[in-house]
Amino acid sequence: MHRPLRVRLYIHKVPASFAHLSRLRSLLISHNRFRHVPMQLSALPALEQLNASNNEISSVDCVLPALRRLVLDDNLLTTIPPGVLRCTQLQV
Numbered sequence: 624m625h626r627p628l629r630v631r632l633y634i635h636k637v638p639a640s641f642a643h644l645s646r647l648r649s650l651l652i653s654h655n656r657f658r659h660v661p662m663q664l665s666a667l668p669a670l671e672q673l674n675a676s677n678n679e680i681s682s683v684d685c686v687l688p689a690l691r692r693l694v695l696d697d698n699l700l701t702t703i704p705p706g707v708l709r710c711t712q713l714q715v
Contacts, residue, residue: 642666653677653694660685660706671712683707 626649635656641647641663649672650664657678664670665685672692680698683706687693690710707713 637661637663639663645669648672650674659683660687686710688712 633655635658637652641661644667646669647667648669650667650670651674652661653674653676655678657675657680659680659682660673660675662685664673664687667687669689670687671689673687673690674694676694676696676698678698680695681700683695683704685706686709688710689712691712691714693707693710693713
């Protein structure tokens with residue numbers, strides 16, 4: 624069983640080096656200061672689970688084709704963002 628990578632540094636952007644984590648399957652970026660789901664995550668083809676709860680997210684613009692689970696609780700979203708609709712593997 625894989626363990627998620629946890630990033631809780633009260634940051635507002637993902638380091639560019641994340642693009643090299645091509646086999647990363649789970650990422651927890653909750654309790655930070657993100658205002659949107661970082662575009663750099665689009666470079667992670669194996670990303671299946673993303674927990675971005677408890678941030679300041681108001682938009683989701685990136686495409687995450689392998690994403691199956693997305694947690695966006697306690698953000699600034701008022702509607703389902705169009706970017707989420709492009710994540711065709713999401714499970715309800």
